[in-house]
Amino acid sequence: MQRFKSVLSVLSKSSPYAVRTLNQNDDSIEDRIKDYLFITTDIERAFKEALINATEDDIIFLCGSSGDGKSEILTRYCEMAMFKDRCVFHLDATHSFSPTANAIQTLDELFEQNLSSDKILVVGINVGMLGNYAQEGAEQHNEIKSSIKSFLDGSTSQANHLFLDFEQFPKFILGQQGYTAEFVKALFQKLTAPNNNIIRDHFEHEKTLLKAADKQLCANYELLSDEAVQDTVIELLFKARLVKDQFLTARALLDFIFHLLAGPAYLFDNLFTGSDNELASKIVGFDPANIRTQHIDKFILSRSLGLPDHDFEVFVEALALKGFTTSLQPESYLRLFYLLKNTEFANNYHQSFSDDFQQQLIKKYAEIWHLHCHFDGSDEHKLALRQYYKDVAITAIHKYNNRNAPKLGKGEFFISEHNGFQLAADLELKAHVTQIAEDKEAKTSHFNTYFKVGKRVVKLPTNINLLSLMLRIVEGYRPNKHDKNTVVLLDELVEQIAEVANGSDTLHILNKNGRYKITNDNFDEFEVSGL
Amino acid sequence: MLLLKPELQVKNNTLNSYFPIRTKDRYDIFVWDSALGHVVKHSYRKEFIPFKDPADPTGKKKKQFELADFKNASQKVFLRKLDEADFWPIIDKMYFEGNELFKITPEFLLFKTNKSENHVRDGRLGSMFASLLQDFVFTDKPHSQLNFLEQQLYDVLSLHLKSQDVATGDLVSKEAPYLPFMANHFQQDLKFLSKRPKYLLSIFKDFLRLYAHLYTAQLALNLKDWRSGEPKPKLHYFILDSEKASDERTLVKSYGHKQLSAALWSIFPYLAMNESLQDNKNQIMPIWALAQNLAEHPTCAEALESYAADFKANRQLNTSISNSQDPLDQLQNLLRLSAAQFSRGESRSDINLQYVKSTESELCSHFIQSRGRAGRVMVFNQDYLLLLTNLAVGEKEKLRFHELILAFESRGVFFDKQSQQALITFYERIGNVERMSDSGDAVYVFKTI
Numbered sequence: 001m002q003r004f005k006s007v008l009s010v011l012s013k014s015s016p017y018a019v020r021t022l023n024q025n026d027d028s029i030e031d032r033i034k035d036y037l038f039i040t041t042d043i044e045r046a047f048k049e050a051l052i053n054a055t056e057d058d059i060i061f062l063c064g065s066s067g068d069g070k071s072e073i074l075t076r077y078c079e080m081a082m083f084k085d086r087c088v089f090h091l092d093a094t095h096s097f098s099p100t101a102n103a104i105q106t107l108d109e110l111f112e113q114n115l116s117s118d119k120i121l122v123v124g125i126n127v128g129m130l131g132n133y134a135q136e137g138a139e140q141h142n143e144i145k146s147s148i149k150s151f152l153d154g155s156t157s158q159a160n161h162l163f164l165d166f167e168q169f170p171k172f173i174l175g176q177q178g179y180t181a182e183f184v185k186a187l188f189q190k191l192t193a194p195n196n197n198i199i200r201d202h203f204e205h206e207k208t209l210l211k212a213a214d215k216q217l218c219a220n221y222e223l224l225s226d227e228a229v230q231d232t233v234i235e236l237l238f239k240a241r242l243v244k245d246q247f248l249t250a251r252a253l254l255d256f257i258f259h260l261l262a263g264p265a266y267l268f269d270n271l272f273t274g275s276d277n278e279l280a281s282k283i284v285g286f287d288p289a290n291i292r293t294q295h296i297d298k299f300i301l302s303r304s305l306g307l308p309d310h311d312f313e314v315f316v317e318a319l320a321l322k323g324f325t326t327s328l329q330p331e332s333y334l335r336l337f338y339l340l341k342n343t344e345f346a347n348n349y350h351q352s353f354s355d356d357f358q359q360q361l362i363k364k365y366a367e368i369w370h371l372h373c374h375f376d377g378s379d380e381h382k383l384a385l386r387q388y389y390k391d392v393a394i395t396a397i398h399k400y401n402n403r404n405a406p407k408l409g410k411g412e413f414f415i416s417e418h419n420g421f422q423l424a425a426d427l428e429l430k431a432h433v434t435q436i437a438e439d440k441e442a443k444t445s446h447f448n449t450y451f452k453v454g455k456r457v458v459k460l461p462t463n464i465n466l467l468s469l470m471l472r473i474v475e476g477y478r479p480n481k482h483d484k485n486t487v488v489l490l491d492e493l494v495e496q497i498a499e500v501a502n503g504s505d506t507l508h509i510l511n512k513n514g515r516y517k518i519t520n521d522n523f524d525e526f527e528v529s530g531l
Numbered sequence: 532m533l534l535l536k537p538e539l540q541v542k543n544n545t546l547n548s549y550f551p552i553r554t555k556d557r558y559d560i561f562v563w564d565s566a567l568g569h570v571v572k573h574s575y576r577k578e579f580i581p582f583k584d585p586a587d588p589t590g591k592k593k594k595q596f597e598l599a600d601f602k603n604a605s606q607k608v609f610l611r612k613l614d615e616a617d618f619w620p621i622i623d624k625m626y627f628e629g630n631e632l633f634k635i636t637p638e639f640l641l642f643k644t645n646k647s648e649n650h651v652r653d654g655r656l657g658s659m660f661a662s663l664l665q666d667f668v669f670t671d672k673p674h675s676q677l678n679f680l681e682q683q684l685y686d687v688l689s690l691h692l693k694s695q696d697v698a699t700g701d702l703v704s705k706e707a708p709y710l711p712f713m714a715n716h717f718q719q720d721l722k723f724l725s726k727r728p729k730y731l732l733s734i735f736k737d738f739l740r741l742y743a744h745l746y747t748a749q750l751a752l753n754l755k756d757w758r759s760g761e762p763k764p765k766l767h768y769f770i771l772d773s774e775k776a777s778d779e780r781t782l783v784k785s786y787g788h789k790q791l792s793a794a795l796w797s798i799f800p801y802l803a804m805n806e807s808l809q810d811n812k813n814q815i816m817p818i819w820a821l822a823q824n825l826a827e828h829p830t831c832a833e834a835l836e837s838y839a840a841d842f843k844a845n846r847q848l849n850t851s852i853s854n855s856q857d858p859l860d861q862l863q864n865l866l867r868l869s870a871a872q873f874s875r876g877e878s879r880s881d882i883n884l885q886y887v888k889s890t891e892s893e894l895c896s897h898f899i900q901s902r903g904r905a906g907r908v909m910v911f912n913q914d915y916l917l918l919l920t921n922l923a924v925g926e927k928e929k930l931r932f933h934e935l936i937l938a939f940e941s942r943g944v945f946f947d948k949q950s951q952q953a954l955i956t957f958y959e960r961i962g963n964v965e966r967m968s969d970s971g972d973a974v975y976v977f978k979t980i
Binding site: 132135245419420421423425445489499500502503504507516518520524527528531 | 631679964979980
């Protein structure tokens with residue numbers, strides 16, 4: 001029996017098993033683990049179906065980024081007897097087979113051979129490479145190039161060129177009740193399944209080594225076996241996807257799990273202290289030890305000073321039974337509390353912090369996303385939408401627009417400032433429900449909000465960062481123009497509003513000493529009041 | 532027809548084409564605002580109608596329409612329309628103090644082209660842009676949403692504007708574009724901006740500075756390569772201002788500030804020689820076009836040869852020159868002689884050194900930073916970067932990152948792999964990217980306007 005850690009290292013991205021190549025099956029323990037962990041995904045089912053129905057002129061492109069699992073799928077199928085002789089598999093389109101040819105030339109050659117062959121061609125390729133080929137591929141493959149271009153533009157391509165894209169099978173799906181992440185969940189479940197689990201067998205064996213056992217690793221594995229802990233980790237991954245635009249590929253996820261279990265410290269520290277893993281490095285930003293509330297600060301202080309706290313000591317004793325050391329840094333405890341926030345443990349000391357960790361953002365985002373992307377026209381939907389626009393979007397826009405003109409009231413929008421005089425106009429800003437109903441786009445990363453500004457319709461794509469910014473503006477935060485990030489999107493909208501407002505026939509002019517109103521009546525006269 | 536001047540005589544070095552700087556210039560030569568005015572004048576084809584001088588009782592004398600005249604005219608109109616005359620001072624304060632007037636529409640910038648003491652120099656800068664603009668004219672006038680007060684001011688202004696006659700002298704460019712690729716981009720980008728007048732007014736100066744620099748750099752880098760025909764963008768590497776410059780970045784090092792500095796040195800000698808060969812009654816041609824023309828008339832080699840001999844004698848140079856019968860070799864001789872008269876130890880060397888210094892400070896200083904051991908490097912700051920990004924994306928909704936880099940390169944802006952990473956990070960911070968996958972390749976970049 002091998003040691004637990006060396007068995008787990010299959011998951012690491014630096015393991016030779018992290019990259020799938022042909023003829024690699026040697027039935028070693030590592031291979032058995034890989035096979036055990038393999039999860040059949042929707043894209044694989046779609047791919048299989050496409051393969052069965054394909055005819056000899058067809059070209060199937062399996063598109064995904066590196067680490068998505070293209071080769072993993074392709075190698076499985078190219079060894080199957082039923083496809084072996086019918087298809088030609090080109091596993092990785094970014095490679096060439098000779099030092100003198102680059103990837104583009106290799107593809108040219110491949111398509112060339114395919115013209116005269118009677119086999120189905122299957123190509124594993126990433127989207128970037130597709131784009132490059134569409135630009136630089138040889139003239140005679142213009143058909144293929146135009147297919148690729150239309151695929152990249154999102155229109156339909158020729159019938160015998162089939163594109164299967166990992167992008168179309170997202171790993172996180174937003175629904176009415178929040179989000180689901182089947183693939184990630186299934187992977188955690190398999191990894192920690194109680195029975196018939198080759199990984200758990202090794203874990204049990206490790207524990208029998210007594211003194212020599214890797215206690216930290218075992219404690220981590222047990223912690224991760226708790227479903228509530230898994231859910232918290234998945235929530236963090238989803239947050240990284242929304243907030244930091246961090247994609248989740250299979251390889252990165254496996255490496256991330258390896259880093260959680262076998263990293264330098266306990267799981268909760270590995271989770272928030274980053275590493276060379278791209279997912280972990282993004283999750284660092286969500287470290288609960290950086291949340292500042294009175295309760296948390298008090299905890300850190302009293303731990304640093306070693307003040308007595310009976311409930312806490314009971315909690316730590318219970319932890320020790322699970323194999324954790326009794327002297328952690330206060331920050332580490334906070335991370336542990338965060339990880340356990342949805343589960344019971346010992347005397348539930350950690351739950352007193354659940355209010356401090358309360359981060360409703362994702363829930364709120366999911367709700368509003370759902371309202372926009374799956375708007376059903378029912379009264380309650382309309383009501384909920386109106387409420388969001390009234391309380392959040394429009395309030396935030398109004399506040400942001402008039403950030404330098406505090407004297408302006410409701411419904412008045414600041415336009416511009418000239419030598420200390422501020423111009424403003426009355427404007428109606430409302431949600432445009434019909435447009436929202438018509439918009440059929442449903443991407444997890446954002447939803448499209450629509451406003452009626454006077455007579456104009458204005459669209460504002462909102463991602464989670466913009467939503468969070470608007471919520472903060474409503475609470476009184478004042479963004480400044482110099483931290484150029486999400487504000488740019490708001491600026492664009494504000495500019496449009498100013499433009500519409502500028503066209504109105506009544507202007508308010510404000511300065512230090514007063515407020516004037518000037519109206520352009522139809523007889524080409526300017527009526528002034530307030531002098 | 533042969534473009535060569537019939538009588539080639541050795542004269543002093545003069546330069547009146549392709550470049551706005553003269554040998555007497557030092558620092559702070561240009562008022563950029565008036566360059567804006569010139570570009571507006573050129574692309575709108577508008578100018579002021581000569582104005583009756585109110586000081587003249589006979590009413591026959593004309594003078595140029597000044598800002599003060601405009602203010603008087605506006606005041607009259609407003610006093611007629613306002614029901615409270617006391618409101619005029621407020622409008623006066625709002626729009627006639629500071630630069631507020633010039634933010635209304637680009638046409639107001641025409642006041643900046645009025646004759647003043649700096650007029651001649653700024654006109655030169657204007658004609659550099661005119662050379663890029665060629666016969667470009669806005670087909671659809673950019674119009675922004677004005678409020679009724681601004682509209683009123685604009686109406687008054689329009690009364691005093693007339694469309695220019697295309698035939699008048701200062702409109703037809705006196706020179707064919709030296710860098711056709713740059714001219715095309717400049718026109719295309721200006722057209723794109725003209726549809727977004729508010730944005731145009733906010734970045735107009737940056738836009739011109741950016742192009743002034745790119746034009747200068749690409750002109751300098753292309754000068755010696757006149758035998759290759761029409762110029763193409765030459766490697767010219769920048770880094771972002773947020774990056775570290777290190778000696779290991781070979782591209783940044785070899786095709787950066789050092790290369791540019793060396794190339795700037797040739798501007799004056801080459802262009803002055805080019806000008807001395809051509810008849811200024813015709814449109815001046817760039818060196819590469821002149822070479823093509825000379826190659827078609829092999830007989831002109833003789834004239835060139837004797838001119839080279841005269842020139843060498845007049846400047847007392849001991850540069851060795853070839854006596855080939857190929858006109859292009861003779862042109863090469865002349866250009867070498869022209870450069871040699873400024874070489875170190877010659878009496879003229881200081882003139883060109885000063886010329887390079889002025890060029891660098893006036894047209895390149897925004898893009899040069901000193902970075903410790905790495906010395907001086909070409910740098911793009913965030914504002915210019917955003918502007919360039921918006922121009923590169925142009926009328927399209929978004930561009931693949933790879934295509935964006937190509938669009939940069941076609942305007943003569945190059946970034947190495949490391950800078951490209953920093954670029955993506957920068958765009959992510961702004962939030963104008965969409966990733967399709969993390970292979971790093973399929974990143975789409977949006978405009979921010």
